[in-house]
Amino acid sequence: MERTEIESKLTDLLVDELGIERDDIRSDAKFEEDLDVDSLGVVELLMALEDNFGVKIPDEEAEQITTVGEAVDLVEAKLNG
Amino acid sequence: MNDRRVVVTGLGTINPVGRDVESTWRGLLNGVSGIGPITLIDASDLPSQIAGEIADFDVEAFMPRRQARRMDRYAQLFWVAAREALNDAGIAYEHGDPAAYRTGVVVGSGIGGVATFEEELTTLLKVGPHRLSPFGIPKIIANLAGGQVSIDFNLYGPNTTAVTACAASANAIGDAAAIITRGAADVMLAGGADAAITRFAMGGFAQARALSKRNDDPKGASRPFDANRDGFVMSEGAAALILEEREHALERGATVYAEVVGYGMSADGYHVTLPRPGGDGAARAMQSALDDAGIVAEQVSYINAHGTSTAANDVTETMAIKSVFGDAAYRVPISSTKSMTGHLLGGAGAIEAVASVLSIRDGVIAPTINLTDPDPECDLDYVPWSPRNVEVQYAMSNSFGFGGHNVVLIFAAP
Known part of the structure; x- marks a missing residue:
């Protein structure tokens, strides 16, 4: 899957599943500080990533993600790695 | 006994008869039934296929979708009734307002987030624990309606929940009044909610032989004291009252509807x-x-x-x-x-x-x-x-x- 496709799919997930405003979503946006996604929201996001991209994200790797770009990186690495 | 008296200074409700207090009261005085065939769930195999639904409830008219999806329907309905009651009483606090610390909440709910309970249990059984929602537990527990309104309306005083089934919100009102009487708060938001038109609740209450099966006559199904009554009709909804220490209410020129004088x-x-x-x-x-x-x-x-x-x-x-x-x-x-x-x-x-x-x-x-x-x-x-x-x-x-x-x-x- 192309990186742009992952980005676009992730953006849709953030809008549809977490109810985040589309305009706020940028690659360097921090989940907690910029997008107001709390710790429960991060769990929800990881579940959505696993379901929608068919990848498995262990907790220790999930804890490293703080920005939208990093989430894309992780999914990309899982899919292509 | 002391001399602190408790009055009612605000009302709110959303229910099958009306979506606010005045439309509800008009409906009740006009003898309007809020009961109809169930549309919220598949009721085809349930003994009781009628209920009082708020089928047109559009939660996103009241709060962002992002917040709504973290709340079970029972808590959403209570939130709406609470907002009306607070507005009616003219009560709005900014974070840190000293009066907010003297304002509390008692909510009654019979079963809390039973719809969420069903969804989460289905996920657990069909998929497994790793797919349970992180919001499942906070949506299910019966005290979250009270917790949520304290978060959104800045109510930092005593906050508790009564779960005495169909008496729960009467307990909530009586307990809230007592909290004011003993001086622990000056204002209390009190009320209750349930949203139990779900397959588990409708099936369970039917097995307890509690529900009407007058499916061919929804509006005639709830017939208290009539010889041909055959059970209660399940409804969803919420109501809230603002209770206030009398002098506090009079000093700020609040409208006083009534006084709470007896609790047994x-x-x-x-x-x-x-x-x-x-x-x-x-x-x-x-x-x-x-x-x-x-x-x-x-x-x-x-x-x-x-x-x-x-x-x-x-x-x-x-x-x-x-x-x-x-x-x-x-x-x-x-x-x-x-x-x-x-x-x-x-x-x-x-x-x-x-x-x-x-x-x-x-x-x-x-x-x-x-x-x-x-x-x-x-x-x-x-x-x-x-x-x-x-x-x-x-x-x-x-x-x-x-x-x-x-x-x-x-x-x-x-």
Whole structure:
């Protein structure tokens, strides 16, 4: 899957599943500080990533993600790695 | 006893009859039934296929979707009723406002987030624990309606929840008033909600033989005190009242609807779902509320009955009223607004408190609809079909719950 496709799919997930405003979503946006996604929201996001991209994200790797770009990186690495 | 008195300064509700207080009151006075065929769930294999739904409820008209999806429907409905009550009372706090620390919340809910419980259990069984929502537990627990309004409306005082089934929000109101009386708060948001039109709840209540099966006549299904009643009709909804220390209310020029003067409680100590035959438990709660109010039964102008339309309740409640009121039982007008609203479970005590308070404000009593052929054992004045103009000095509201909980509130003209 192309990186742009992952980005676009992730953006849709953030809008549809977490109810985040589309305009706020940028690659360097921090989940907690910029997008107001709390710790429960991060769990929800990881579940959505696993379901929608068919990848498995262990907790220790999930804890490293703080920005939208990093989430894309992780999914990309899982899919292509 | 001390001299702190408690008055009602705000009202809110969303229920099958109306989406706010004034539309609800108009509906109740006009004898409008909120009951219809179930549309929220597949009811095709359920014994009871009728309910009082708020089918047009659009939660995103009230809060962002992002917040709404973290709340079960019962908490969403309570939130809407709470907002109306706070607005009605003219209460709005910024974070850090000193008055916010003297304002608390007591909510009643019979079963909390039962729809979420079903969804999460389905996920657990079909997929596994790794797919359970992180919001599942906070959506299910019955105290989150109270927690959520304290977060969103900056209410930092005492905050607790009553879960006494169908008496829950009557307990919430009585307990909230007591919190003000003992000086722990000046203002309390009190009320209740349930949203139990779900397959588990509808199936379970039907197995307990509690629900009406009059599926071919939804609007005629809730018929308290009628010989042909066959169970209660499930409804969803919420109601909330703002209770306030009287001097506090007067000083800020608040509109005072009524005073909370009596709160009585008892336990049947008899059966998990059935009332004790003869109504001894209900009668003791009524007498206790009268004693708390410092009045005698003859002074009560109106009784808003629990009146569920079940075979057991309506006869038992009638016997209880007779044992407390004596000859006056035949003179006091009694009505069951559940004939129109259906049974809001944990929201019932609060919506019936709203109806009682408005009967004081307007000098008119909402009727009992569908009372065509009274049960011979129900021979009191249940104000059938049409509203009645009565100057209401004292209104008594009865609420009884599974478990044998009996709760009675008395409101007085201000």
